Amino acid sequence: MNGRGLVLAAALLLAPVAGVAADDAEGLGLANVKEFTLEHSRGLVAQAELLEAGLADYHALIAAHGGDYAAAWAAEGARLAERIHTIRALWLEASNHYETIEGIVAGIPETAKYDLILDAGNPGTESEDVAEYDLPLPDGTVLKRPGNLFHTITEPLFWGMDEKGVKLPADLNGDGKVTRGEMLFDANLGLGAAQGLARWAKALEADMTAWKPNREDALTSVVVMTPTVGDYFGEWKESQFISGEIGAFVAQSRLTDVEGIMSGCRRMYSQALSPVVAAIDADLDSRITAGFEELLGLVEDTRAREAAGTKFGAEEADALGNEAQDIADRIVAMVLQAAAKADVQIRG
Incomplete structure (x- = not known):
């Protein structure tokens, strides 16, 4: 096309x-x-x-x-x-x-x-x-x-x-x-x-x-899903790729899923929410955008290292998961600030 x-x-x-012009x-x-x-x-x-x-x-x-x-x-x-x-x-x-x-x-x-x-x-x-x-x-x-x-x-x-x-x-x-x-x-x-x-x-x-996509859905999606990154790193730690024990997530590394999920969160923010936040507080938008880039950079780098043959231990997996969770929590805190500034309610 x-x-x-x-x-x-x-x-x-x-x-x-509703209420959105086509351009x-x-x-x-x-x-x-x-x-x-x-x-x-x-x-x-x-x-x-x-x-x-x-x-x-x-x-x-x-x-x-x-x-x-x-x-x-x-x-x-x-x-x-x-x-x-x-x-x-x-x-x-x-x-x-x-x-x-x-x-x-x-x-x-x-x-x-x-x-x-x-x-x-x-x-x-x-x-x-x-x-x-x-x-x-x-x-x-x-x-x-x-x-x-x-x-x-x-x-x-x-x-x-x-x-x-x-x-x-x-x-x-x-x-x-x-x-x-x-x-x-x-x-x-x-x-x-x-x-x-x-x-x-x-x-x-x-x-x-x-x-029918709307601002409330976009904000809710980002706030609900971004903080799950730590749970997914925990599942990666417990999988055969770290523990060596055969269980769930055997077909491919859980990091592949983490990358896909967090990329979706970043897409929702950058395409649907960034224009709104930038119009209200350009600095806040820049910091949220940078946060997503930092989070995806960490996930993508870890996934690339694993694909190249790096063997991660449980302690390092924990540290990476904690780092990812800290970044995600900062992102969500800023997105909630943006929601308050835009007077948008997070949906339950």
């Missing part, structure tokens, strides 16, 4: 935004945030549908052998190994699309429920932050409040970390050895979870399409 087309698309998106910087920023979120929401839907198709094929291969995983492996080992490799790649693409917009989706009251269902919610056995949905499976079983789809169900299942979901150890890479993570997983649970992921991804896209 050329520049004129982008401006026209943004203007059309602005039409529902207003704030309105254009809100429209750009919405379009960015929709772009990745559509990407999530597309990848979730491909993932569902991959799981349907995997499920069919197992079903063709009467649900006997050993027989299926003996007859279709190469195809099953290839299918699992593809499923994992599709999962990563889907997850990364969501992580890119999680900092926006989770901070908006009308869409926050999708973050619990897709990525962050607890099972019903917990007392708070429960993902409020049930998951039907192809065999007719319904799992009540099973936890979030990405990290409670599918990631542990597809990477063999959920022992209950492992049906058969299998040499997926053909090197003559079977290591942890090389296995056939529960096809019934896998297909049901993929179907659920596609269903909820489409529901998120529908609600994001209907979303």
Whole structure:
């Protein structure tokens, strides 16, 4: 799309935004945030549908052998190994699309429920932050409040970390050895979870399409999500990338998710809020902007060091998490000052 087309698309998106002129910087920023979120929401839907198709094929291969995983492996080992490799790649693409917009989706009251269902919610056995949905499976079983789809169900299942979901150890890479993570997983649970992921991804896209972005949502999103950076560093510390213990977040480093989430917070501020704050207090806007640059710089540098082979210990991970949290807390304090100056209420 050329520049004129982008401006026209943004203007059309602005039409529902009450009290905002189409050529207003704030309105254009809100429209750009919405379009960015929709772009990745559509990407999530597309990848979730491909993932569902991959799981349907995997499920069919197992079903063709009467649900006997050993027989299926003996007859279709190469195809099953290839299918699992593809499923994992599709999962990563889907997850990364969501992580890119999680900092926006989770901070908006009308869409926050999708973050619990897709990525962050607890099972019903917990007392708070429960993902409020049930998951039907192809065999007719319904799992009540099973936890979030990405990290409670599918990631542990597809990477063999959920022992209950492992049906058969299998040499997926053909090197003559079977290591942890090389296995056939529960096809019934896998297909049901993929179907659920596609269903909820489409529901998120529908609600994001209907979303009418406004100043209150933008401020609330930044204030709610920016301070979560310390929690994510804590999850990184507890993952195999630091502790060496296999558990959650095995598909990729949690720092990849941190980078996506905090980038979304920065995008929301820089595009939707900075024009407002700069008009009221240019120095405050500059300090908030610098704070986000410092926070993202810390996250991106840590992620780059890890990707280059640096091994972080628990103590250093703690120190980095504390540093990130301090920066985030300063940012939020300044954003709250800006909200007071603009007479904007943070939404609950």
